[in-house]
């Protein structure tokens with residue numbers, strides 16, 4: 001089978017970002033917290049590949065550490081929101097009737113809160129923190145996954161083997177776990193990949209606004225917010241972290257689209 | 272039709288109600304002492320007690336919720352702690368800024384997306400289509416605030432064509448519009464990338480329909496067929512996305528106002544967070560959520576206006 | 586006058602229309618019959634300049650002497666509706682669901698004929714009356730989904746007639762309709778062509794309808810026109826083996842009796858129509874033909890004059 005181009009490009013970008021994130025756990029070219037004010041705004045050279053920032057910290061090291069933070073936040077948020085949402089969707093499909101209606105209505109209400117609004121509330125009450133950013137992004141993922149999981153599960157419930165399992169006396173929850181969940185994995189994973197991209201964008205915006213990671217932990221969003229005040233002295237600082245965000249978001253977005261094209265032939269869209 | 276309106280309106284009101292419960296719950300029920308949050312750790316016990324009393328924190332939750340909602344409905348959002356003036360007044364002062372930005376952003380988003388999406392569909396599988404698809408794929412991945420920074424870098428810092436931020440107010444309309452250009456573009460480019468793709472795929476779907484062939488057979492120009500026959504029929508999915516994007520756009524103004532130092536509601540929210548001004552934050556979050564819910568309600572009604580077949584079923 | 590000279594439409598190696606040569610004069614009423622996939626629609630679309638984008642069109646096509654081979658979209662736009670109009674097979678989906686049918690008919694009048702909105706509306710009402718639309722005033726304001734299939738087909742006919750075309754192409758105009766109104770639509774088209782002196786290209790599966798509505802007939806198979814002649818003569822005494830198969834070798838061209846309200850279908854010929862790309866380079870019918878000769882599959886038979894009638898078949902050579 002011929003793999004779609006978007007899948008390949010997406011996989012390469014994702015591999016690069018994940019690779020940089022993983023590598024930064026073991027090794028970065030320099031200590032990204034290492035201040036060296038005498039060497040601030042250094043131009044790129046053999047030691048500092050992309051130069052240094054206003055405090056003389058190595059940019060490449062900060063960017064790779066930022067990749068790690070971004071990935072960690074997105075992973076935690078999508079895992080948390082995705083599993084709650086998927087469980088709700090499964091439950092709605094399994095029980096049906098008013099329970100299903102109720103879950104879906106609640107999901108609708110969830111759509112009224114963009115991650116930013118939720119993060120703002122949490123920041124106002126508890127003070128800004130990376131945990132709050134994760135919770136806010138996880139929260140908006142719940143209704144998304146509830147819908148996807150319910151739609152997919154409702155289809156699986158009509159299949160023969162589910163009827164067979166019911167005839168064999170399995171209860172609805174056991175069927176959901178043993179038969180429905182494995183069969184909705186594909187659309188859920190596809191959605192997770194796409195939401196991963198959304199989460200990276202959301203985290204960047206929250207960190208930029210100061211509602212996410214706090215100093216000194218480097219994230220792409222925070223690097224940009226610091227760069228903004230230095231736009232006249234060091235415009236290059238405003239460029240690299242943004243490029244990293246674009247690469248990561250585009251990578252996961254393309255990967256998700258590509259996976260969907262591969263796993264769901266019915267949905268092959270006109271492109 | 273009447274029944275449809277009634278059902279949608281009831282749903283709309285119920286959703287607003289549920290949203291208000293969520294906002295109130297997160298801001299008031301979650302463990303934490305608003306008085307402590309507001310005054311800080313070094314506040315005296317007397318001051319804390321006085322503030323709790325003033326905020327009505329000693330009343331039962333239900334009473335507090337009820338008075339918040341009923342007051343809000345009469346336009347009373349409480350008093351801001353940091354500014355020591357009614358929140359409603361603060362909002363009224365800053366609302367025109369935010370509305371200007373949201374409206375210009377929305378208009379630019381829709382116009383750009385329709386033009387690009389229809390152009391891509393009309394050039395299906397040709398260079399123009401690929402080009403638009405590539406740029407929009409990129410646009411989706413670009414954070415609006417970063418795009419804003421790049422625009423400032425190029426058009427304000429380097430070329431000095433436009434101001435890097437701030438808003439002079441509408442008393443000088445030319446300066447006001449100049450100040451809105453970069454924020455509008457930053458807000459709209461990203462959103463229109465999504466919408467252009469939806470427009471394109473919806474238009475391609477419609478272009479396969481028999482009635483488009485009929486329009487062509489009627490001797491109409493390509494342009495006329497695209498804009499008068501294809502586009503209206505492609506609108507239903509487009510409007511759905513516009514409704515969802517309105518939410519993104521309105522919260523986008525919060526971000527963009529902070530990039531460009533525009534004195535709107537988005538700036539007010541951040542000042543209020545910094546000032547630990549909980550009543551103001553609560554009112555603003557509720558306002559933004561209400562705008563999102565209202566946008567979706569309007570979209571629901573729009574479907575019926577667009578498609579006479581739905582009117583029959585509604 | 587529409588003149589086709591060796592007009593071909595192909596998709597890569599698949600030829601949907603092969604070297605069609607045909608003249609349509611003012612007032613001609615020409616029926617086109619043939620199994621599904623034989624290229625009837627492609628012939629109609631070619632006359633509208635609306636062959637699919639993917640198709641390669643070769644040969645010549647002139648309209649009133651104007652060379653249209655390789656003409657651009659803009660040139661065709663000037664001819665459509667005003668010179669040649671087409672009614673498509675599926676009335677249920679051929680009307681813009683968001684426009685009132687009166688506006689759909691009035692649009693070309695305003696745009697092509699320069700009529701004011703009021704004039705165009707009045708003209709649309711006349712057209713609705715002319716096509717026998719019941720309660721025409723009220724219908725103008727309706728949406729397609731509020732109408733029956735027969736009424737929609739009348740709207741499409743009114744639309745096609747709006748700019749007074751010299752040629753009306755009706756592509757299976759009754760196939761999707763209920764049996765009881767098929768006859769009426771068929772007669773309507775024949776009458777309109779007659780009254781207006783308009784040429785009619787009537788594409789149909791329904792031999793009874795073709796017999797009623799047309800004076801001449803062209804039989805198509807595998808992209809070829811295999812037989813042509815006066816309708817009664819061809820239906821009474823088909824020359825081409827394919828036409829004979831199509832008619833079920835019935836000597837009687839009268840309408841087949843309707844059994845339990847089902848429309849009379851073309852009698853089935855043994856075998857199935859092969860995929861376009863798999864057709865023999867010679868006679869397209871070879872492989873299914875009961876009287877096939879040795880060279881049929883490789884040598885293409887010429888169109889032969891059988892005394893005012895024409896057929897392309899090796900079995901007719903050197904005699905008949």
Ligand SMILES: Nc1ncnc2c1ncn2[C@@H]1O[C@H](COP(=O)(O)OP(=O)(O)O)[C@@H](O)[C@H]1O
Nearest residue numbers: 596601620621622623624625626627637639861
């Ligand atoms: N876009 C296309 N690409 C390839 N083949 C096509 C296309 N459109 C039509 N054809 C082929 O052209 C042939 C003639 O089709 P058509 O004129 O519709 O036949 P008819 O109207 O007699 O049923 C068919 O075999 C059809 O498959």
Ligand code: SF4
Nearest residue numbers: 868871874881898899
């Ligand atoms: S040319 Fe040959 S194959 Fe074709 S119809 Fe005549 S006899 Fe049959």
Ligand SMILES: [Mg+2]
Nearest residue numbers: 622625626756
């Ligand atoms: Mg056909």
